[in-house]
Amino acid sequence: MSQRQVLQVFEQYQKARTQFVQTVADLATRPQNIETLQHAGVMSLLRPLLLDAVPTIQQTAALALGRLANYNDDLAEAVVKGDILPQLVYSLAEQNRFYKKAAAFVLRAVAKHSPELAQAVVDCGALDALVISLEEFDPGVKEAAAWALGYIARHNEQLAQAVVDAGVAPLLVLCIQEPEIALKRVAASSLSDIAKHSPELAHTVVETGAIAHLAQMILNPDSKLKRQVFSALGQIAKHSVDLAEMVVEAEIFPAALASLKDPDEYVRKNVTTLIREITKHSPELFDALCLNNMVRGNRSVKHRECGPVIYHHCSTGNRQLETSSKLAQIIVHVGGVAAVIDYLGESKGNVRLPGIMMLGYVAAHTENLAMAVIVSKGVPQLAICLEEEREDHIKAATAWAFGQIGRHTPEHARAVAVANVFPKLLHLYLNTQNSEDLQVKAKKALKSILQKCTYLPALEPLLYEAPSNILKHVICQFSKVLPHDSKARRLFVTSGGLKKVQEIKAEPGSAIQEYIDAINSCYPEEIVRYYSPGYSEALLERIDNYQPV
Secondary structure, eight states: OOHHHHHHHHHHHHHHHHHHHHHHHHHTTSHHHHHHHHHTTHHHHHGGGGGOSSHHHHHHHHHHHHHHHHHOHHHHHHHHHTTOHHHHHHHHHHSOHHHHHHHHHHHHHHHTSOHHHHHHHHHTTHHHHHHHHHTOSOHHHHHHHHHHHHHHHTSOHHHHHHHHHTTHHHHHHHHTTSSOHHHHHHHHHHHHHHHTSOHHHHHHHHHTTHHHHHHTTTTOSOHHHHHHHHHHHHHHHTSOHHHHHHHHHTOOTTGGGGGGGOSOHHHHHHHHHHHHHHHOHHHHHHHHHHTTSSOTTOTTSOGGGGOHHHHHHHHHTHHHHHHHHHHHHHHHHTTHHHHHHHHHHTOOGGGGHHHHHHHHHHHHHOHHHHHHHHHTTHHHHHHHHHHHOOOHHHHHHHHHHHHHHHTSOHHHHHHHHTTTOHHHHHHHHHOTTSOHHHHHHHHHHHHHHHTTOOOHHHHTTHHHHOOHHHHHHHHHHHHHHGGGOHHHHHHHHHTTHHHHHHHOOOOTTSHHHHHHHHHHTTSOHHHHHHTSTTHHHHHHHHHHHOOOO
16 A cells, blocks of 8 residues: 555544534534434533644534533533543643634533533632733634633633632733623623622722723713623622722713613613612611611611611711712712603603612712702603502512602602502502512502602592501601691592591591591581481481470
8 A cells, every 4th residue: 555545544533533524513503403412422522633733623623612501411420520621721821822712612511501611710820821821912812711710710700700709800901901792792792790799809809900991981872882891890889888988989971871772781780780889878878777676667766776886887987978969969960860861751661660760879878969850850750650560679679669659748749649650559569469579669659658658649549449557658748737737628628538538437536546536526516416327317216216396
C-alpha cells in the first residue's frame, strides 16, 4: 500500500470526525433531537473530541456540548459527571479564541440551571480561567466569559461573592467601556447579577465606579443595552438609602424618564422598577423598625411609642428617612410621578406592577408627596388598574397604593373616595375567592382611608354593605362630621342613613354603640324614635288602643 493510500485513511477519519461533530452540533439546535442524542451516548463520544488534534473539531465538539448542556439540567449534570469541565477549564488558558468562546459557552450552559451545577463549575477552577478570559484582546472571548460569570453569580449570594473574590467586578466595569454593544450588554447584566444579592455586593460594584459608567449609557439607542443598564442601577439602588442616593447623584434624572416612552417593554419596566427602588426605602425602614407597635398608616404616632429598643434604631435611622424622602421629592420634581402615571395608562399586566408600587411608595413619605400623586391624576389611573387587572398580586399592590395615598388627611381620603374606590376595595376584601394577601391589603387600605374620610356621600353606601369590622369605622366618621354640619345632618335623614343606623345591632358599651349614640344626639329624640325599628308598629298599636273622646 502506497504512502498516499495510508494518509488517505487518516484524511477520511478526520473528515468523518469533522462531519460527526458538525452534524451533532446542528442536531442539538433542535429540541426534538435532544433525547435521541442523549440515548445514543453522544456525551461519551464528544468528550474525547475535545482533545482532538484538529482545532476545528475541538471547537465544534465544545459547541455541541454547550448546546446539549443548555437544554436541560440532566444533560448539564452529565457534563459534570463526565469530567468534561476540567478539560474545558484547562483549554480556556491554552487554546485559541474560538475554542475559548465555545468552552465559556459550555460553562455558562452548565451553570445556568441550578446553584449546585454553578458550584460544580466553580469547584473545577473555572473562575480564575474566566477572569483571565475577561482580559483577552478579543471582545467575543470577553463576552463569553462575562456571560458565564453572570450565570454563576445570579443564583445566590455565596456564588456571587465567589465571583467577586476572583476579581471580576473591575474587569466587568472595563468591559462596559468597550465599544462593542454586545459586550456592554453582557457586562452590565453580570454586574446586575452580582449587585442584586446584598448591600455588601452592591457596594463592591459601586466601588469600581460602575454607577458613573452605567449612567452614561442610559440614552444609548440600543434597547437591549438599556434593559441591562436600568436593571443594574435598580439592583444597586434597592438595598439602602445610601446606595439609592449614589444612583440619583449620578444625574440619571430627568434623562432616564425619556426611556419610559421606549418602544421596548422591558426597558420601560426596568426604568419604572429603578424609580420604585429609589423611592421605596423610607416606608420599608419605618415599618420594619416599628413593627406592630404603631398603627400602620398613622405617622402621627411618636417614635417613643415603638418601644425603647426600636426607638434607638428609629433615632439612628432619622437621617436615612430624611434622605429617602428627599429622593422621593427629587423624583416628583423632575416629573417622575406624572411620567409613571402616563406609563401605567399605556401598559397592561405585570409591567404595571413597579409603577403602581412606586406611586404607593412616593405617597407613603409625606402628605405633600401624596398630594403630588393626587394632583398628577394618579388616583383615577390606579382605579383603572384596579378595574382592568385580573392578577391578585397586581390588585393587592394597587389596593396598598390607595391606602398610602388616602391615609394622610381628609383631603387625601376624599380624593380616593370620589374615584369610587371604596366599593371596589370592599368587594376585594369580602370575596373569598381572592388570595389572602389581596383580602388583607384591601381591608387595611379601606380602614386606613376610612379613618380619615369625611366625605359622607362616599361613606353612606358602606352602611348597607360593610361587615361590622369595617362598619364601625364608617359610623365613627359620621359621628365626627354630623355634629358640626347641619346640611349633612338633614341629608343623612332624607337619604335613609339615620334609619339604617338605628337598625344596626351593637353590643351595649361597644365602640360602635358609642358612635351610634353620638349620631343620635345630633337629632331631636322624636326623630330618632321615628326611624327606630318597630316605631311604626308602636304607632299602630297606639291607634288601636286610642279611645276617641
